[in-house]
Amino acid sequence: MARGDLTDAQWSRLQPLLPREKKPGRPPIWTRRxxxxxxxxxxRAGTPWRDVPERYGPWQTVSTRFRRYALDxxxxxxxxxxxxxxxxxxDIDWLVQIDSTVVRAHQHAAATGRKGGFHRPDEPDDHALGRSRGGLTTKIHLACDGRGHPLAILLTPGQRHDSVCARLLLERIHVSRTGPGRPRCRPDQVIADKAYSSCGFRxxxxxxxxxxxFPEKADQQRHRLNxxxxxxxxxxxxxEAYRRRNIVERCFNRLKGFRGIATRYEKTATSYEAAVSLASFLLWARSV
Structure with missing residues (x-):
């Protein structure tokens, strides 16, 4: 096992969730693990697929398997x-913090639109890519629990304002029950910075x-006083509760420890969201 590979405990949690192989015939040389x-x-390394070490199998197989799992x-x-x-x-603290971070898109992620190409209905037309002062960017909106574990993820173009996506982000929180009962979708409390301060969201x-x-904006306070x-x-x-808002910043810090998350190399939003979901799963697997 190389440095950073899945441990036996992490693999035991992920293996039952993977689909079974449907192709009959000879067993493959490379295991799914x-x-x-x-x-x-x-x-983790943020390199091209061709640079994946040979000990993990042919890079074409690794890339194809990732794309298949991302679409599914x-x-x-x-x-x-x-x-x-x-x-x-x-193990979930339902004092939820929400925030966003901007990720620069590599030039290899910009070649997304081709005339006549097939476009999936679940893929956004803009591929969650927006143009700002720094060039092409993607914004990751994140909701994490009070222990810094990701609960919901939303990708938008980099210029999209946080308050516009706050409601959509909270509606993505969907924690199922292991037994009977409805999934839990409502936090006990939400903590955010003043970018989310709007009458509609409140x-x-x-x-x-x-x-x-979350604090009130200065212009909103002046308007109310006037x-x-x-x-x-x-x-x-x-x-006292607002002092815990730094937990979401630390969660972003751990996610961006994966260089393929800190810089976007994926051409489609589906693949990039799958990469963020896998990194979030690994953060959960380390602590659960």
Whole structure:
């Protein structure tokens, strides 16, 4: 086992979640564990597929297997399954933090649109690529629990504002039950920075009965004070709870330890989201 490869405990959690091989015939020379380790190595190192070491199998096989699993949503379902086991064991802290980070897109990720090419219906037209001052970028919106474990992921172009995607991000929290019962989709409390401070988002959280803590913007505060009594009372703000907002920053720091996440090399949003889901699964597998 090379440095950074899946441990026996991590592989035992991931193996039952992978689909069974359907092709009859001779058994393959390369095991699925070697191919998954090759996918993990490539995301960790951020290199081209051709540079995957030979001990993990042919690079074409590793690349094809990753693309197949990405289209089938295998890594997303694996992330949901390990979240369900953690929730059953009481290892999820439902004081949820949300935030986003901007990721530069490599020039190899820019060649996405080809005339006459097949376009999947679940792939966004912009491939979650946006143009800003730094060039092509992708924004990762993340919701993590109070222990710094990823709960939901949303990819958008880099110029998309955080408050626009806050509701969509929270609606992606879907932790299934290992036994009977509905999946848990509602946090106990949401903590975010002032970029998420909007009347619409606060009303959405109040409607769902979710406590929230994020500071009020200066212009919103001035507008409320200028209206006098009609401006209403200031929103509640829990300073002690807000001090824990750095947990989501540390979660981003661990995710960007994977160089294939810190810089986007994937051409499609489906493949890049699968890479982020696999990295999130590995963060869960280290601690559960």
């Amino acid at each position: 070697q191919l998954i380790d090759g996918i993990r190595w490539r995301i 949503g295998i890594f997303t379902r694996a992330l949901q399954q390990i979240q369900a086991r953690a929730d059953a064991a009481g 009303a959405y959280l109040r409607k769902r009965g979710i406590a929230h803590t 209206r006098g009594r009609r401006g209403g009372r200031p929103p509640g703000f829990d300073r």
